[in-house]
Amino acid sequence: MERKPTEIRQEEIKKAVLSIIDQEGMHNLSTRKVAERVGVSEGALFRHFRTKREMIxxxxxxxxxxxxxxxxxxxxxxxxxxxxxxxxxxxxxxxxxxxxxxxxxxxxxxxxxxxxxxxxxxxxxxxxxxxxxxxxxxxxxxxxxxxxxxxxxxxxxxxxxxxxxxxxxxxxxxxxxxxxxxxxxxxxxxxxxxxxxx
Amino acid sequence: MERKPTEIRQEEIKKAVLSIIDQEGMHNLSTRKVAERVGVSEGALFRHFRTKREMIxxxxxxxxxxxxxxxxxxxxxxxxxxxxxxxxxxxxxxxxxxxxxxxxxxxxxxxxxxxxxxxxxxxxxxxxxxxxxxxxxxxxxxxxxxxxxxxxxxxxxxxxxxxxxxxxxxxxxxxxxxxxxxxxxxxxxxxxxxxxxx
DNA sequence: TTGACATGTAAGTGAGTACTCACTAAGTTA
DNA sequence: TAACTTAGTGAGTACTCACTTACATGTCAA
Structure with a gap:
């Protein structure tokens, strides 16, 4: 379990969001996939952004x-x-x-x-x-x-x-x-x- | 309950698919919405196309x-x-x-x-x-x-x-x-x- | 008139969705 | 070192998804 400051995680999440959109399209953008790419649990995402909408x-x-x-x-x-x-x-x-x-x-x-x-x-x-x-x-x-x-x-x-x-x-x-x-x-x-x- | 031959329904379904993509985008294209626009139940769609993929x-x-x-x-x-x-x-x-x-x-x-x-x-x-x-x-x-x-x-x-x-x-x-x-x-x-x- | 078939409905299914919850561990500071 | 904050987990929420099933009914040939 690696801990990183929220600013770093936010950057990682934004990168993950973009790479999923690029590789799999907008309709395959799910919080589960974002969490997988970032390498944290789904719940952890919501420490750094309140909603999926805010990530976008x-x-x-x-x-x-x-x-x-x-x-x-x-x-x-x-x-x-x-x-x-x-x-x-x-x-x-x-x-x-x-x-x-x-x-x-x-x-x-x-x-x-x-x-x-x-x-x-x-x-x-x-x-x-x-x-x-x-x-x-x-x-x-x-x-x-x-x-x-x-x-x-x-x-x-x-x-x-x-x-x-x-x-x-x-x-x-x-x-x-x-x-x-x-x-x-x-x-x-x-x-x-x-x-x-x- | 209006009954129409499958060729007609298929045309209606294709039209509905396109209009949803146009107005709401690909990620809002669901079989439920297609059924609504065509004016039939969701199940009826699958009489005319085997899958959503086949509609597209x-x-x-x-x-x-x-x-x-x-x-x-x-x-x-x-x-x-x-x-x-x-x-x-x-x-x-x-x-x-x-x-x-x-x-x-x-x-x-x-x-x-x-x-x-x-x-x-x-x-x-x-x-x-x-x-x-x-x-x-x-x-x-x-x-x-x-x-x-x-x-x-x-x-x-x-x-x-x-x-x-x-x-x-x-x-x-x-x-x-x-x-x-x-x-x-x-x-x-x-x-x-x-x-x-x- | 009958019965097969095509077309319909309503009520399911399991998988996937965004998001929350109770809880835990790591770091920081008094 | 105890108290507090931050970042994590994993199970669970209510909901939507594509698709299926059981059953009903309009159409039409025999």
Whole structure:
């Protein structure tokens, strides 16, 4: 029987939650499985989180703090928009690869969570991702880097599908995806659309 | 107590399965809810499908028959590639809007189904969608419509994210999405990338 | 008219769910 | 070292799940 401080256990539980979502899907996320992965009894989980719901909310909190903070920082940088968009996309992709369950949590549960708070938190994250992408594109247009005839909102809509494209790619070619360069490959396509003068 | 032939009930059950996935998500899909929507007892469902799994497989079968058939037909047409890609994308989007649960079923469950048969059926569908998209792009390049320096595989990867972009859009702006023109808007962006000469 | 069959219901089953409870052991501090 | 807090256990709660069973009834061919 190993005893650890609650902060450590909370981290372990969040990791376990994400890995179960990634490997077995949301509908197989049970407290029993979380307890098994953490290596404690089911009851012990409830020393560190009051409910299963709070475990999931804690994961969403972390996305807010870690991923969104880094995306905000990149979007606010003062470098050429194309460099910034690449950095933005790469940071985005890197986080999703390191925390594989997040994609499913955000994209497939955002719409259907019975819990209004959980739902609105996830929608807020998606909305901000889109807003930041639009900001970078608008910046690139005002500096003349990119063509102004492109519809920025539609472009950002397309951008939002990229994380799932990554997931599909990982599933279709397991082991065979060069995740390092995934963001560069996608930007190569996006860049053509951004520069093209109709 | 209304009695209907099993073929009719099977259709009703498939519809109910899809509408629950769409409105409440995969993790809220229970036989009890399916029975409620169909308007029969839970036991009655098992007269028409042996298991819940078979209900889901029947839905996947229908996607195979209806959606993939229409996509295959469009891809094989002999018209300019840009026309064909628009038709392809619009057929794709139209089907997903008419059968809203499909997107979640395919994209979020494909990776995590415990059931190897279900998983391989869904991956086959995703793979073929990508293959058909690549075919159209390659055709457009050989006729000189599109620029040959574009990486076709990466382009198709990006294409595969569009259905989820649509879903995100529907969730972020409920009621406010012009779904009719969604495919046209996306093609407007994709077309810029396809035509652009580096 | 009958009887077989298809379709239905209601009331089960066992397994799984989130969560709680009484209790125990390890660490910290007075 | 005794008192107190924190982190653990394992059995038990009420409930939901997919699925089954026993039985009823509408349909239709013989």
């Amino acid at each position: 909310l804690a994961v969403v909190d972390e996305v807010e703090e870690v991923l969104m903070k880094s995306l905000r920082d990149v979007a606010a940088e003062e470098s050429p928009a194309e460099d910034r968009l690449l950095k933005f996309l790469c940071a985005h992709v890197r986080y999703l690869i390191a925390n594989k369950g997040i994609t499913i949590l955000l994209f497939s549960e955002a719409a259907h969570a019975n819990d209004p708070e959980l739902k609105s938190r996830m929608l807020k994250i998606l909305n901000e991702q889109k807003r930041l992408a639009k900001k970078i594109v608008n910046d690139g247009m005002s500096t003349g880097e990119w063509d102004k005839s492109l519809n920025v909102d539609h472009f950002a809509t397309l951008y939002m599908g990229i994380p799932i494209s990554l997931n599909i790619e990982l599933v279709l070619n397991p082991g065979g995806v060069n995740t390092d360069n995934f963001c560069k490959k996608m930007l190569a396509i996006l860049g053509r659309a951004l520069r093209s003068g109709n | 497989l029947a839905v996947v079968d229908e996607v195979e028959e209806v959606l993939m058939k229409s996509l295959r037909d469009v891809a094989a047409e002999e018209s300019p590639a840009e026309d064909r890609l628009l038709k392809f994308l619009c057929a794709h989007v139209r089907y997903l809007i008419a059968n809203k649960g499909i997107t979640i079923l395919l994209f979020s469950e494909a990776a995590h189904a415990n059931d190897p048969e279900l998983k391989s059926r869904m991956l086959k569908i995703l793979n073929e969608q990508k293959r058909l998209a690549k075919k159209i792009v390659n055709d457009g390049m050989s006729t000189g419509e599109w620029d040959k320096s574009l990486n076709v595989d990466h382009f198709a990867t990006l294409y595969m994210g569009i259905p989820i972009s649509l879903n995100i859009e529907l969730v972020l702006n409920p009621g406010g999405v012009n779904t009719d023109n969604f495919c046209k808007k996306m093609l407007a962006i994709l077309g810029r990338a396809l035509r652009s000469g580096n």
